[in-house]
Amino acid sequence: MDAIYPYAIFLHNLMRWLVLIFLGIALLRAVPGWLGDRQWRPGDDAAGKRLTMATDLQLLLGLLLAGVSPLVRVAMQDMGAAMKDPSLRYWSVEHTALMLLAVILIHIGRARSRRPVADRVKHRRAAVYFGLALLAILAAMPWQWLAANGRPLIPELPF
Numbered sequence: 001m002d003a004i005y006p007y008a009i010f011l012h013n014l015m016r017w018l019v020l021i022f023l024g025i026a027l028l029r030a031v032p033g034w035l036g037d038r039q040w041r042p043g044d045d046a047a048g049k050r051l052t053m054a055t056d057l058q059l060l061l062g063l064l065l066a067g068v069s070p071l072v073r074v075a076m077q078d079m080g081a082a083m084k085d086p087s088l089r090y091w092s093v094e095h096t097a098l099m100l101l102a103v104i105l106i107h108i109g110r111a112r113s114r115r116p117v118a119d120r121v122k123h124r125r126a127a128v129y130f131g132l133a134l135l136a137i138l139a140a141m142p143w144q145w146l147a148a149n150g151r152p153l154i155p156e157l158p159f
């Protein structure tokens with residue numbers, strides 16, 4: 001299982017850009033759609049679908065990482081001690097919990113914007129839930145410039 005780790009890290013790192021791009025596209029459709037009272041089009045639904053699929057893939061990679069990451073393994077051996085270690089706490093709780101929240105918000109946003117309601121309400125729901133998800137993702141991202149937990153913006157090849 002340890003051999004999987006560098007590949008999972010590589011893919012999980014790269015996939016974040018796909019999630020951010022699809023989230024940006026969905027928001028750029030939803031916010032003006034809401035404020036401009038635009039009709040809900042098939043492209044709006046497709047943007048939500050693409051975003052949900054990419055996010056689910058990222059979630060799967062994250063769950064895989066939670067199983068093979070040496071950092072999470074150490075944290076799980078003694079959660080009490082891990083909570084006192086900023087780096088172990090970040091990976092085992094903060095990153096994971098906030099990202100899970102973002103995944104849930106994206107799913108709720110997509111589901112609620114597909115209900116049979118006025119087009120303006122569909123756009124508004126997508127805008128609000130996807131916007132909140134973006135905030136959670138930006139807050140939980142291990143940006144390169146974060147001292148202890150920063151990770152490269154573009155990962156190195158694992159082979």
Ligand code: HEM
Pocket residue numbers: 009010012013015016019055058059061062063065066069070071072091095096099100102103137141142151152155
């Ligand atoms: C949209 C959601 C997510 C984004 C954008 C994201 C982003 C990232 C990034 C950029 C890294 C650093 C990769 C590297 O070291 O090169 C990372 C690491 C990690 N993520 Fe996520 N993540 C997300 C969701 C999740 C979820 C839901 C989980 C757990 C269920 C998770 C668990 C982890 C773990 C365990 C690590 C590796 C820690 C280590 O061993 O270095 N992530 N994530």
